[in-house]
Amino acid sequence: MARHLQRMLECSLCSVVVVFLIISIALPIYAESIFLKDGSIVEGEIIKETDKAVDVKLQDGKKMVIARKDILRTLVSDSYKTKMYIMKGNKDVVPVYVVDEDNESYTCRIDLGSADEFRINKKDVIFISKIPPKDVIDEQVQKIVSELAIKKQYTREQNLKWRAPFLRFGYSNIGTYIDSDIRDVYSEGRELSVFIDIFPWRFRNESGNGFDVMTRIRSVASYDEIEPVDKRTQLLSKLYQVSIAEPYKAELSIDHICGGLKYTYSMFYGIVIQPYVYGLLQLYAFHNVIEIETRHSDHFDENIPASKFGYQIGAGIDFGLTSYFGVFVEGMYSYIGAKFKDGKTRNVDGYYVYYGVTWRTSYGLIE
Numbered sequence: 001m002a003r004h005l006q007r008m009l010e011c012s013l014c015s016v017v018v019v020f021l022i023i024s025i026a027l028p029i030y031a032e033s034i035f036l037k038d039g040s041i042v043e044g045e046i047i048k049e050t051d052k053a054v055d056v057k058l059q060d061g062k063k064m065v066i067a068r069k070d071i072l073r074t075l076v077s078d079s080y081k082t083k084m085y086i087m088k089g090n091k092d093v094v095p096v097y098v099v100d101e102d103n104e105s106y107t108c109r110i111d112l113g114s115a116d117e118f119r120i121n122k123k124d125v126i127f128i129s130k131i132p133p134k135d136v137i138d139e140q141v142q143k144i145v146s147e148l149a150i151k152k153q154y155t156r157e158q159n160l161k162w163r164a165p166f167l168r169f170g171y172s173n174i175g176t177y178i179d180s181d182i183r184d185v186y187s188e189g190r191e192l193s194v195f196i197d198i199f200p201w202r203f204r205n206e207s208g209n210g211f212d213v214m215t216r217i218r219s220v221a222s223y224d225e226i227e228p229v230d231k232r233t234q235l236l237s238k239l240y241q242v243s244i245a246e247p248y249k250a251e252l253s254i255d256h257i258c259g260g261l262k263y264t265y266s267m268f269y270g271i272v273i274q275p276y277v278y279g280l281l282q283l284y285a286f287h288n289v290i291e292i293e294t295r296h297s298d299h300f301d302e303n304i305p306a307s308k309f310g311y312q313i314g315a316g317i318d319f320g321l322t323s324y325f326g327v328f329v330e331g332m333y334s335y336i337g338a339k340f341k342d343g344k345t346r347n348v349d350g351y352y353v354y355y356g357v358t359w360r361t362s363y364g365l366i367e
Helices: 002-026 134-147 156-161 180-186 232-240
Strands: 032-036 041-049 053-058 063-067 071-075 083-088 093-101 105-109 118-121 125-129 163-177 190-204 210-226 248-264 272-294 301-305 310-320 325-339 345-347 350-362
Touching: 041 063, 071 093, 156 163, 156 272, 163 180, 163 325, 180 232, 180 248, 180 345, 190 350, 210 232, 210 272, 248 310, 272 325, 301 325, 310 350
Parallel strands: none
Antiparallel strands: 032 041, 032 071, 041 053, 053 063, 083 093, 083 125, 093 105, 105 118, 163 190, 163 350, 190 210, 210 248, 248 272, 272 301, 272 310, 310 325, 325 345, 325 350
16 A cells, blocks of 8 residues: 555656646746847747857747847846836936836936937836826827817807907997086087907906906097087186187097906807906007197187096997807996196096907817
8 A cells, every 4th residue: 555655656757747748848048138239129938158258049030149248237126127217306207118227216217219318216106107107198198189189079158258358449329527517518520439459367266257467558539510609619718727719629639548457258048148347447549639629720729638637437248159259238437638728627438338359269178
């Protein structure tokens, strides 16, 4: 019985030895990646090594002899093929291939096919990961989108709400001077009231609500040719403290630049409806003059300069009909003071209803 057990044990041991030999013969001696100094990488099994050269069996079965002086390093693991993302202490994220490592640093390549390598000190590394941080992913996506010329598709509501007035032109034929004397004098004259608005900065949220920095270039004027017998002559004589006995021209001309803020609220009902309010201060006056002069002689030529100070407040509604164009209507009150020769300071501006067109552009939420 003991002899039988000994024979069975010997047979089992022989079987294990045979299996081990078969596995040993089947496996390559080394399965390695050989980094050469020219930047190339040779993959295969090392079948022979000497002090001067290494014989390698390539993956296609061919053999290659590599001089030891041309070898930079050899690696058994192929983990170097995985791109890693190293975040450094300054929060910069570097996408690299780690081709070597010791206790102090990582040896890295940006391009596996290039011989260019650099070291990153481990004490400068916050983390190293196979998964790229969100910022890197977003950057890559944006790069791909840009390369493929892919444009994000926005809804009509987004296209309208995410664009705001950049330039507006307004005109008014509905208005009146606030001061009764000025209104009585110029009520029958030819009138002009126009403006151009520019919005250099617009601060809006995704709903289209927010503030705009607003600059307005505005012109208001009234012109009339009057005979001395006109009932307005007596009032003008009082305002200018002059005696008028011949035909004359009366002119009120205001040209100025204003600046301030506009607040807008957005609603969408197939088109964008944006109620708004604004307040502006006069920044510069080109020509703020109230003037009368004769038509046929130099008997008199009187003018009164208006104040450099002025302000406007208003409210209106802007209708965004398309992504780039819209229309608006607004009511406005404006004050510009002028001290006449009778000693009174009068507001030579007034109430107006303006309407006009809007050119709309993106303020940041659309490329």
